[in-house]
Amino acid sequence: MKGALQFAFAGVVGLVLGAIVHLAAVFGIPELGDRDAYSRFSPLSRESAAHLLTDADRAGAAPALRDPAVATSVCAFDLAEGPVHVGVSVPGGFASVSVHRPGGGVIYAVTDRAAQRGAIDITLMTQDQLDEILAEDETGEPTQDLRVVSPVTRGLVVVRALAALPSLRERAEGIASTATCKPLRAVDGG
Amino acid sequence: MAAGERPARMPWRALAAHATQGSLRPILLILFALTVATLSGLGSAYLAVRDVPPFGAAVSGPWTAWPRLGARDIDPYARAVLARTADLPLGPGEGLTFSARTDDAGRPLEAGCAYRLAGPVPAARAWTLTLYDEAGRLVDNPARRHGFTSAEVLRDGAGTATLVLSRSVQSGNWLPLPQQGRFTLVLRLYDTPASASAAALDARAMPSIERTACE
Numbered sequence: 001m002k003g004a005l006q007f008a009f010a011g012v013v014g015l016v017l018g019a020i021v022h023l024a025a026v027f028g029i030p031e032l033g034d035r036d037a038y039s040r041f042s043p044l045s046r047e048s049a050a051h052l053l054t055d056a057d058r059a060g061a062a063p064a065l066r067d068p069a070v071a072t073s074v075c076a077f078d079l080a081e082g083p084v085h086v087g088v089s090v091p092g093g094f095a096s097v098s099v100h101r102p103g104g105g106v107i108y109a110v111t112d113r114a115a116q117r118g119a120i121d122i123t124l125m126t127q128d129q130l131d132e133i134l135a136e137d138e139t140g141e142p143t144q145d146l147r148v149v150s151p152v153t154r155g156l157v158v159v160r161a162l163a164a165l166p167s168l169r170e171r172a173e174g175i176a177s178t179a180t181c182k183p184l185r186a187v188d189g190g
Numbered sequence: 191m192a193a194g195e196r197p198a199r200m201p202w203r204a205l206a207a208h209a210t211q212g213s214l215r216p217i218l219l220i221l222f223a224l225t226v227a228t229l230s231g232l233g234s235a236y237l238a239v240r241d242v243p244p245f246g247a248a249v250s251g252p253w254t255a256w257p258r259l260g261a262r263d264i265d266p267y268a269r270a271v272l273a274r275t276a277d278l279p280l281g282p283g284e285g286l287t288f289s290a291r292t293d294d295a296g297r298p299l300e301a302g303c304a305y306r307l308a309g310p311v312p313a314a315r316a317w318t319l320t321l322y323d324e325a326g327r328l329v330d331n332p333a334r335r336h337g338f339t340s341a342e343v344l345r346d347g348a349g350t351a352t353l354v355l356s357r358s359v360q361s362g363n364w365l366p367l368p369q370q371g372r373f374t375l376v377l378r379l380y381d382t383p384a385s386a387s388a389a390a391l392d393a394r395a396m397p398s399i400e401r402t403a404c405e
Contacts, residue, residue: 003215006215006219007219007222010219010220010222010223010226011222011223011226013223013226013227014222014223014224014225014226014227014230015226015227015230016227017223017224017226017227017231018226018227018228018229018230018231018234019231020227020231021227021228021230021231021232021235022230022231022232022234022235022238024231025231025232025235025236026235026238026239026266026267026270027266027270029235029239029270029273029274030266030269030270030272030273033273033274035273035274035275035276036272036273036274036276037272037276037277037278039276040276041276066320066322066326066328067318067320067376067378068320068328068336068337069318069320069337069339070318074278093316094315094316094380094381096280096281096284096285096380096381098260098278098280098281098284100278103269103272103273104264104269104270104271104272104273104277105262105264105269105272106260106261106262106264106279106281106282107262108281109260109280109281109282109283109284110283110284111283111284111380111381113381156278158278160284162316162318162339162380163339164316164339164340164341164342165339165341165342166342
C-alpha cells in the first residue's frame, strides 16, 4: 500500500514537471524548429531582390500563403550591416508588405493605401540604428520613408499583390517580383 | 536483500517485485516521474499546437478566424503553430482569413453534396473565396476554377452574390467540388476594418453555407 502511494506521489510530481516540459516545448518550438516560414523561405531569397513564390514553393505551405489569386514574394533581411530599404511599386489594386520575425509573428504590415507616389517605401532598422539616424540628422527634414523599428535583426519581408481578375495575374506577379530589399547605403549611393 | 546480492539471472517478475520493494525503488520512482513528465508535457504541447491555435478563435456561424495569428501580441501557442506550419499570416490592417469546414447546420462539407453560399461579406477592399480538398490542396477541374474574387463574382440587381458549389455543372457562380471527400472553404478579406474587431463579428455579417442536396 505504501508503495502504491509512493508511485501516486511520483505521478503527481511527474505531472507538475510535465507542465514545465509543456511550456518549454511551446516556447521552444519557434526558436529551435526548422519548419517555420523564415527557415523555409529565406534560402530562396536573392541578393537585394524579392523571390516570387512559385506553386512549387507554396505546395504544402500553410493556407495563408496559398491564395491562388494573390502573387506572393519574400525576401530575407539582416539588419546587422545596417538598415534595409524595402521598395514596392504599386500601380493599383490591393498590395501589401508585411515583416515577419523568425519562428513566426508579424512585426509590421502596411497596404498600398500607405503608398506615396505609387510606391511603398519602408526602411527597416533596429532601435539603435534609428537613434543613430536621428542623432546624425541635422537638417530635420521630414523623411519620405516609413521607418519601421524591428525588434529582431533578421526576418522575412512578404509582399502580396492581388490579381482581382485572372487577366491581372501578370501585373500582380510583376508587383511582387520587382519588390526590392536593399541595404540602405546601397540605396543612398545610387 | 541488497542489490548486489541478487542472482545474475533474475526472472522479470522477481526483479519487478525486488525493485518495487527493495533499494531500487527510489530510482524507479524517479524514472516513473520523469517518464510521466516527458509524456504528459510533450504530448499536451503537441496536441495544443498541431493544427490550429488553441486560443483566440473568432467564430461566426460556420466560419472561424484567428485574428491574433497576425497580431503583434501573438500568444506563444499561436506562434508555435506558425512555426510548425511555415505560415505567414495576414498582419494587422492587411486582412483576415476565415475558414469553414462545416455548413450552417454544423455538418462537415462533403463533396457528394451541393451547397449554396449567399449573404453579406464583411466590408473589405477585396475578398477571395477558395476551395481546398481535405489535404489542403487546390482541386484540379476542367473549368480551372478554384474560387472567386470579389471582382469576378456575378451579382444580382441588388448587388448580392450567390455561389453554387456542386460537382455537376451549374450556371452562374459555380464552384466545382472535388470528386470525393470533404473540403474546406477559405474566405480572405483584404484590407478590411474587420481586422480590428473580428471577435465582434456575428453570423449575419458572414455568408451562409446552406446544404441544398446530397447524392
